[in-house]
Amino acid sequence: MSIKSYTKYKDSNTVWLRNVPEHWEVKRLGYFFEERREKVNDVDYQPLSVTKNGIVPQLVTAAKTDDGDNRKKVCKGDFVINSRSDRKGSSGAATLDGSVSLINIVLKPRDEIKIDFAHHLFRSQPFQDEFYRFGKGIVADLWSTIYSDMRNITLAIPPHMEQDSIAEYLYRETEKIDALVSEQERLIALLKEKRQAVISHSVTKGLDPTAPLKDSGIDWLGNVPSHWEIKSLKFIANVQTGIAKGKDISGKSTIEVPYLRVANVQDGYLDLSDVATITIPIADYSRYALCYGDVLMNEGGDFDKLGRGHIWRDEISQCIHQNHVFAVRPMSVSSEWLNTITGSGYAQFYFMTRSKQSTNLASISSSNIMELPILLPSIAEQIEILTYITKETRKVDDLINNSQRSISLLKERRNALITAAVTGKIDVRGL
Numbered sequence: 001m002s003i004k005s006y007t008k009y010k011d012s013n014t015v016w017l018r019n020v021p022e023h024w025e026v027k028r029l030g031y032f033f034e035e036r037r038e039k040v041n042d043v044d045y046q047p048l049s050v051t052k053n054g055i056v057p058q059l060v061t062a063a064k065t066d067d068g069d070n071r072k073k074v075c076k077g078d079f080v081i082n083s084r085s086d087r088k089g090s091s092g093a094a095t096l097d098g099s100v101s102l103i104n105i106v107l108k109p110r111d112e113i114k115i116d117f118a119h120h121l122f123r124s125q126p127f128q129d130e131f132y133r134f135g136k137g138i139v140a141d142l143w144s145t146i147y148s149d150m151r152n153i154t155l156a157i158p159p160h161m162e163q164d165s166i167a168e169y170l171y172r173e174t175e176k177i178d179a180l181v182s183e184q185e186r187l188i189a190l191l192k193e194k195r196q197a198v199i200s201h202s203v204t205k206g207l208d209p210t211a212p213l214k215d216s217g218i219d220w221l222g223n224v225p226s227h228w229e230i231k232s233l234k235f236i237a238n239v240q241t242g243i244a245k246g247k248d249i250s251g252k253s254t255i256e257v258p259y260l261r262v263a264n265v266q267d268g269y270l271d272l273s274d275v276a277t278i279t280i281p282i283a284d285y286s287r288y289a290l291c292y293g294d295v296l297m298n299e300g301g302d303f304d305k306l307g308r309g310h311i312w313r314d315e316i317s318q319c320i321h322q323n324h325v326f327a328v329r330p331m332s333v334s335s336e337w338l339n340t341i342t343g344s345g346y347a348q349f350y351f352m353t354r355s356k357q358s359t360n361l362a363s364i365s366s367s368n369i370m371e372l373p374i375l376l377p378s379i380a381e382q383i384e385i386l387t388y389i390t391k392e393t394r395k396v397d398d399l400i401n402n403s404q405r406s407i408s409l410l411k412e413r414r415n416a417l418i419t420a421a422v423t424g425k426i427d428v429r430g431l
Contacts, residue, residue: 003426012156016130020156021424025112030151032113036106038073045099048074050082054092055100071099072106077115079107079122083144085132093119105147113157116167121155121422125415162429166421169428177414184403184410191403195396200345202385203375218373220353221346228377234370237295237338238329241366242321243280243288252281259288260321265296267308268343272315280320288320293335295328296321297342300355300363307342307351307364311335326366333374337382340389341374 008022020026047058055074074080074094081091082104093115100106109115121127130153137143158166205213206225213223216230224230233239243259256279264271280288290296290312297309301324312319312327321327330338341347350372355362377385420426 003420003428003431006424006427009424012154014154016126017154017156017423021158021427024156024158024424026154026156028151029153029155032110032118032155032157033079033107033151034110035147035151036073036075036078036108039069039102040071040073040099041069042071042099045071045073045097047071048080048094048096048098048100050080050087050090050092050100050104052089055080055094055096057096057098070102072102072104074098074100074106075108077109079109079115079118080104081107081122081131083135083146085135085137085143085145088128088132089123091123091128103144105145105150114160114163114167116171117157117163117422120167120170120418124419124422126419126423127153156424158424165429169431170418170421173417174414177410177417181407181410184407188400188403191396191400195393195400196345198392198396199340199343199389202389203341203344204346206377206381207385207388216373216375220349221373224375225377228375230373230375232370233328233338233372233374236333236374236376237331239366239370240288240294240321240327240329242323242325242327243278243284244323245278247280249279249281252283254279255282255285257285258316258319260290260296260319260325262298262301262305262322262324265298265309265325267304268310270296270310270312270315275316275319278320285318285320290314290319290321290327291329293330295330295335295339295342297326297328297369299324299326300361302360303352303362306355306362307348309339309342311339326369328369333376334379334382336386338374340386342372347372 006021009019010022010026012018012020012026017026042058048055049058074097076094076097078094079091080094080100084103107118109118122131131145131150132143134149134153135143135145136149157163204221204224206228208225212226214226216222216224218230256277258275259278260270261276264275292312292314294312295309296312297307298305300306328338328342351364351369352362354368354371355364376382421428
């Protein structure tokens with residue numbers, strides 16, 4: 001549906017707004033809001049978090065100063081925005097009383113502006129860009145905006161009834177878009193489950209449903225094809241641990257080399273957009289050097305990082321790896337089969353049940369990795385299974401990519417709609 005524009009516009013004399021409807025009031029932000037600066041504690045005032053989804057109750061108790069009053073008071077109907085540029089988009093209208101960390105700016109609206117309209121205006125992309133343009137700092141890509149600068153941002157505000165119309169329209173339309181995004185996200189989750197099921201079934205049961213089975217002797221693995229071998233990983237591969245930072249290299253001949261970190265080793269691919277370097281003794285290089293065909297695996301971190309990995313194919317010369325990334329070097333098995341096994345559901349289950357765990361974190365030792373049972377069909381059957389997995393997962397990956405593109409387009413549509421409505425480029429009255 002095409003939405004009409006307003007009939008008359010005027011120049012706002014500001015770049016981020018440009019022309020605005022003629023009857024909208026153009027004034028600085030400080031005319032419509034005052035800063036709420038009262039400090040409180042998180043005992044008497046519920047701690048709130050400022051997120052990209054709005055203002056929500058904080059799940060972790062905030063740190064306290066000696067007097068305990070290290071929070072800013074928030075009242076229902078205030079608008080709160082995180083002042084740091086690395087938290088861009090973290091803002092929203094408060095729907096309950098409470099307190100937020102001092103890094104946030106708390107705005108109390110005056111009578112001239114409705115908080116529901118401000119919620120959409122301040123969360124629009126152009127306003128966020130303008131807000132952080134006023135920021136100051138000495139660290140690249142990390143600065144903060146203070147209220148004394150923020151108050152000088154020019155706003156264009158429609159009359160009260162029109163603010164209500166715009167807010168109601170945007171709540172209704174964004175709810176529809178968000179519902180479509182949620183559907184696509186659920187579809188992606190189901191497709192990923194299907195992808196994992198294809199891999200796990202293929203590497204534990206094979207492709208022949210009539211093949212006789214035998215008890216694997218492992219409760220959580222169950223029956224496997226009777227003609228397959230089962231060997232611990234230590235008998236078919238070596239596990240190489242990586243280098244730890246901070247070693248004393250004084251007085252030694254050194255070399256600076258690239259090295260892989262956990263962030264570089266993703267699930268099924270390598271992210272080499274940001275590879276760090278490290279200076280090590282020349283004598284230590286061969287101990288940590290990666291070789292073509294190594295299966296890289298993460299020691300842990302967040303649960304989703306545990307055991308994830310990919311095959312190293314000499315993408316970077318003279319590269320080593322840190323101690324939180326294992327290099328599993330095949331001896332009597334192909335890299336492709338080993339990588340598929342370690343990425344399967346049964347291997348992930350093994351890693352999780354044998355890892356050291358704390359809140360949202362897990363890590364596994366090299367000795368536990370070496371005990372991972374590896375199922376070994378014949379070489380010919382391995383190739384057949386890998387070919388099948390590649391074909392089937394490619395179909396699923398195509399569907400996942402389609403859904404991800406749909407989500408991107410929906411989010412672009414959402415942002416564009418909000419921007420057009422709150423800056424007066426479209427007239428949604430009566431819709």
